[in-house]
Amino acid sequence: MAEIKESTIFVDLLRCTGCWTCALSCMTGNNLKDGQYFVAVRTNGSGEGIDRPSGTWPDLRMSWMPIYSKHCVKCADRTAEGRAPYCVGMCPNKALSWGEEVEGKIEACRERGSRIFQLPRWENSREDVIYASADREII
Structure with a gap:
């Protein structure tokens, strides 16, 4: 696990509902072109189209x-002023954390039995993003 820095973003996957508010607020706040994303939301389901669950009825996931x-x-300009990045500030489900609250959120997720992890290098994503997943064992 990488060191937790002031700029670390923490994602509590139990709270994420796939609403894409993080991606859209980032795109708008950073004046990105339509379809250009610094944050994209992956649907974990059957892999057969967007928002399609895996499993069979009644055991769908x-x-x-x-x-x-x-x-x-x-959002370096915002964080330099002590404000949260757009994605964190706009998340309606409080799935994202940044700054001083990250350590406390990680500890709370550990206490509930969540696995704390980072994405592997082959994902080609930022290294200073930490995730908590409720559907996995503690590492």
């Missing part, structure tokens, strides 16, 4: 995972 590209600037 689906979850979402914000993926931060290496192009993400973490």
Whole structure:
């Protein structure tokens, strides 16, 4: 596990509902072109189209995972002023954390039995994003 820095973003996957508010607020706040994303939300389901669950009725499963590209600037102008990045500040479900609250959120997720992890290098994503998943064992 990498060192937790002031700029670390923490993603609590139990709270993420796949609404894409993080991606859209980032795109708008950073004046990106339509379809250009520094944050994209992956649907974890059957892999057969967007928002399609895996499993068979009545045992269906689906979850979402914000993926931060290496192009993400973490809203450097905002964070320099002590304000949260657009993605964190606009998340309606409080799935994203940044700054001083990250350590406390990680500890709370560990206490509930969540696995704390980072994406592997082959994902080509930012290294300073940490995730908590409720559907996995503690590492």
